[in-house]
Amino acid sequence: MDALQLSRRLATVASYVRDGARLADIGSDHAYLPANLLLNKHISFAIAGEVAQGPLDNVQTEINRHRLGDVLVPRLANGLAAVTPEDLIDTVTIAGMGGRLIAQILADGHTDGQRYQRLILQPNIDIDVVRTWLMDNDYQLEDETVVEDDGHFYEVLIAVPGHAEYSETELKFGPFNLEKRPEAWQTKWQREYDRVKTIMAKLESANKQDSDAYREYQQQVTEISEALGL
Numbered sequence: 001m002d003a004l005q006l007s008r009r010l011a012t013v014a015s016y017v018r019d020g021a022r023l024a025d026i027g028s029d030h031a032y033l034p035a036n037l038l039l040n041k042h043i044s045f046a047i048a049g050e051v052a053q054g055p056l057d058n059v060q061t062e063i064n065r066h067r068l069g070d071v072l073v074p075r076l077a078n079g080l081a082a083v084t085p086e087d088l089i090d091t092v093t094i095a096g097m098g099g100r101l102i103a104q105i106l107a108d109g110h111t112d113g114q115r116y117q118r119l120i121l122q123p124n125i126d127i128d129v130v131r132t133w134l135m136d137n138d139y140q141l142e143d144e145t146v147v148e149d150d151g152h153f154y155e156v157l158i159a160v161p162g163h164a165e166y167s168e169t170e171l172k173f174g175p176f177n178l179e180k181r182p183e184a185w186q187t188k189w190q191r192e193y194d195r196v197k198t199i200m201a202k203l204e205s206a207n208k209q210d211s212d213a214y215r216e217y218q219q220q221v222t223e224i225s226e227a228l229g230l
Contacts, residue, residue, distance in 0.1 A: 002030075003031070003035035003066060004036070007149055008148070009096075010095065012145065012154075013095050016118075016156065017037055017043060017118075018118065021037075021043045021118070022043070022045045022046070022088050023037065023043050023047070023089065023092075023093060024049060024080070024093070025047070025092075026079055027051070028049060029055065029058075029096065030055075031046075031062045031063065031074070033093060033095070035068060038066075045072075045087075046071065047074075047082055048063075048074050049080075079105035079108050080092070080108065080109025091116065091120065092116050092120070093121075093122075094120075095120075095121070095122035096122060099130045100126050100129050102130050103130055103132075106130075107133065116161075117160065117161070118159075119157075119158070121156070121157045122155065124154065131174070132171055135164060135165065138162065138163050139159040139160065140164035141164065141176060142158045142159060144177055145177070146184040146185040146188055153185075153187070153188040155177075155185075169226070169227065172223065178227060189224050189228055193228065196224070197221060203217070
């Protein structure tokens with residue numbers, strides 16, 4: 001993967017960035033995503049934010065390689081502290097981190113009532129934590145999807161300013177995923193269902209049906225089967 005050929009995961013994130021956007025890519029990891037969007041003339045300006053010097057050096061290497069110094073700015077900063085009002089950023093991408101870290105980055109970056117026109121978020125785990133933060137902080141989901149890449153499943157959330165209330169089921173599985181039922185989403189949760197059922201069978205073999213762990217797995221199976229309509 002490089003700026004000229006994104007992975008399926010990053011290509012999916014990129015597909016939700018609107019033409020002409022001014023983008024802040026937080027935790028940019030070589031700046032492949034903003035560099036690709038700039039090279040293909042989809043966006044006009046981008047910031048690549050990194051919290052450590054080593055990754056920022058990788059960003060600078062990519063900027064130099066593609067001669068993007070006028071339109072792609074590297075920033076050493078913690079999360080959304082990389083963005084200043086003068087940047088006129090309207091779109092934020094945060095991809096490849098845990099959901100709790102993404103929620104913390106968003107919380108730290110919204111202390112002054114800041115609102116971005118578009119958030120495109122790809123948490124690796126704890127996706128429900130991100131959905132909950134959005135709901136509690138006046139962002140609503142505009143869309144979401146699941147993509148399979150190199151044997152792993154990744155959820156991509158697109159949020160805009162607004163308010164929506166989501167049920168516990170929607171926070172876990174995604175309101176748009178439950179409605180549209182994309183194939184990768186179904187496969188992801190079917191595999192999780194099978195995994196949990198296997199664990200339950202082992203607990204049953206050990207006569208541990210009365211354990212808290214078994215009851216927790218049983219609840220998970222019920223939730224997944226209801227979501228998938230099994």
